[in-house]
Amino acid sequence: MQIPGHKMQYTLDGNGWAADLLGDTVRDDIPLQGGVDDNALSHDFLGQAEHLWARQVGADHCRFLVGGSSQGNITVIGTIADPGVPMAIDRTSHRSTQAGLVISGAVPVWIYPRLHPEFHLPIGMPAEAISGVIEQVNGFFVTSPSYIGTLSDIAGLAAAAHDRGEALAVDQAWGAHLDFLEGRGAISQGADLAVTSIHKALTGYSQTAVVSAREGRGFVRRSVIDRWVDLTATTSPSGTLMASIDATRVAMVRDGRHRLDLLCEAVREARARLATVPGLIVLDDANAGCSVDPMKLTLILAGTGVDGTVLGNTLFELGHGPETADRDVIVFTATVTDDPEWIAQFADLLAGMIDRMRGPARPIVPVAVWQVSPEVVVTPREAFFSERKRIPLREAVGEVSAEQFCPYPPGVPLLAPGERVTAETVEAIAAAAKVGRVAYNSDPTLETIEVIDAI
Numbered sequence: 388m389q390i391p392g393h394k395m396q397y398t399l400d401g402n403g404w405a406a407d408l409l410g411d412t413v414r415d416d417i418p419l420q421g422g423v424d425d426n427a428l429s430h431d432f433l434g435q436a437e438h439l440w441a442r443q444v445g446a447d448h449c450r451f452l453v454g455g456s457s458q459g460n461i462t463v464i465g466t467i468a469d470p471g472v473p474m475a476i477d478r479t480s481h482r483s484t485q486a487g488l489v490i491s492g493a494v495p496v497w498i499y500p501r502l503h504p505e506f507h508l509p510i511g512m513p514a515e516a517i518s519g520v521i522e523q524v525n526g527f528f529v530t531s532p533s534y535i536g537t538l539s540d541i542a543g544l545a546a547a548a549h550d551r552g553e554a555l556a557v558d559q560a561w562g563a564h565l566d567f568l569e570g571r572g573a574i575s576q577g578a579d580l581a582v583t584s585i586h587k588a589l590t591g592y593s594q595t596a597v598v599s600a601r602e603g604r605g606f607v608r609r610s611v612i613d614r615w616v617d618l619t620a621t622t623s624p625s626g627t628l629m630a631s632i633d634a635t636r637v638a639m640v641r642d643g644r645h646r647l648d649l650l651c652e653a654v655r656e657a658r659a660r661l662a663t664v665p666g667l668i669v670l671d672d673a674n675a676g677c678s679v680d681p682m683k684l685t686l687i688l689a690g691t692g693v694d695g696t697v698l699g700n701t702l703f704e705l706g707h708g709p710e711t712a713d714r715d716v717i718v719f720t721a722t723v724t725d726d727p728e729w730i731a732q733f734a735d736l737l738a739g740m741i742d743r744m745r746g747p748a749r750p751i752v753p754v755a756v757w758q759v760s761p762e763v764v765v766t767p768r769e770a771f772f773s774e775r776k777r778i779p780l781r782e783a784v785g786e787v788s789a790e791q792f793c794p795y796p797p798g799v800p801l802l803a804p805g806e807r808v809t810a811e812t813v814e815a816i817a818a819a820a821k822v823g824r825v826a827y828n829s830d831p832t833l834e835t836i837e838v839i840d841a842i
């Protein structure tokens with residue numbers, strides 16, 4: 388007599404209680420304990436799978452996560468940070484890094500990606516992004532690939548961090564496939580910690596992620612990583628979810644790497660095809676000012692006059708929606724589940740649609756989320772635990788925000804707890820809400836904001 392998950396039998400041959408609702412929905416739910424393994428985890432299947440993943444990515448330790456890269460980011464920030472001590476962190480990183488800062492109590496020293504002078508998009512960070520930090524900090528955290536696919540110089544950044552005696556952590560949430568391309572993964576390039584979503588660029592179940600580490604370089608310790616993973620993890624992990632990480636590794640080792648090579652070639656050809664479309668800019672290693680994820684097709688539409696949100700919606704109706712789109716920029720991701728031949732057909736389809744939808748060329752309007760450069764008044768942790776009051780957002784200029792306003796995608800906060808509200812931020816929030824979802828603030832109407840009371 389056990390709970391349904393433990394006896395792994397919800398509906399007694401499909402005829403039990405609420406079988407119409409629950410049967411298919413929970414059919415694949417197998418817990419780790421008392422499911423994939425026995426209750427005492429005596430076969431250590433998870434440990435073995437983690438060991439094999441670590442070997443694959445060039446790490447000497449890794450942990451499977453079912454709380455996504457969000458949990459991974461909290462874990463790596465906790466691992467390198469100390470309460471009340473500065474750490475250097477990329478301000479265009481995902482909203483979950485704010486949770487890492489709140490829980491760890493670290494004081495962020497924000498670093499900013501360079502912006503492309505014409506495209507106004509974030510370019511991958513060079514080593515100087517670290518050597519230029521003048522403060523004494525505990526560790527560095529950067530995001531690469533960015534949401535638009537730009538890649539940072541991880542080898543240079545790691546060397547610069549290590550010269551200062553500090554660890555480099557990389558949010559590689561969008562780049563799990565890079566670990567299967569020779570020498571392209573963050574750990575193999577010298578990072579001490581990397582977080583990857585297996586459910587994004589690869590084929591893990593939703594929620595799956597991995598945190599990998601190279602303890603041998605001497606900048607992080609496995610016991611600290613484990614402490615943070617165990618602090619943030621559920622005690623009832625899904626064996627199905629975790630097994631999907633292992634199955635992904637096996638599939639990639641079997642023939643996925645070869646398939647990735649074919650797909651990278653297909654994306655290269657698609658970029659060349661689309662670069663012939665008048666007015667269209669296709670982001671690549673030559674024009675971006677940094678390397679670009681070989682599986683991303685990032686198109687700058689302003690010169691074609693096409694509205695990216697309209698193009699994106701039309702593509703959704705055809706079943707080929709983009710990863711993200713705003714008026715001027717549309718981003719597509721190829722993954723191992725796509726056929727290389729399809730990528731070529733898709734490039735032709737896109738070229739034809741752009742030609743049919745074209746209009747007068749217009750200048751590229753910078754997207755606010757990539758340009759944020761806030762005045763930080765108190766740390767995210769102080770702001771999170773402060774007394775707050777609710778006031779109209781339009782009257783909040785000059786106040787200090789107690790909450791996050793986060794356009795999703797890309798999940799980078801326009802305004803974060805502890806930052807001064809400016810007239811530009813208020814305008815940017817309204818503009819972001821017109822074209823998409825602004826999330827994680829307490830008032831869904833965006834009319835009001837919680838600010839710190841009596842600072």
Ligand SMILES: Cc1ncc(COP(=O)(O)O)c(C=O)c1O
Nearest residue numbers: 454455456457481558560584798
């Ligand atoms: C750069 C980046 N890091 C972390 C995350 C969080 O990933 P997850 O959804 O797996 O928690 C995201 C999600 O979109 C992301 O874009």
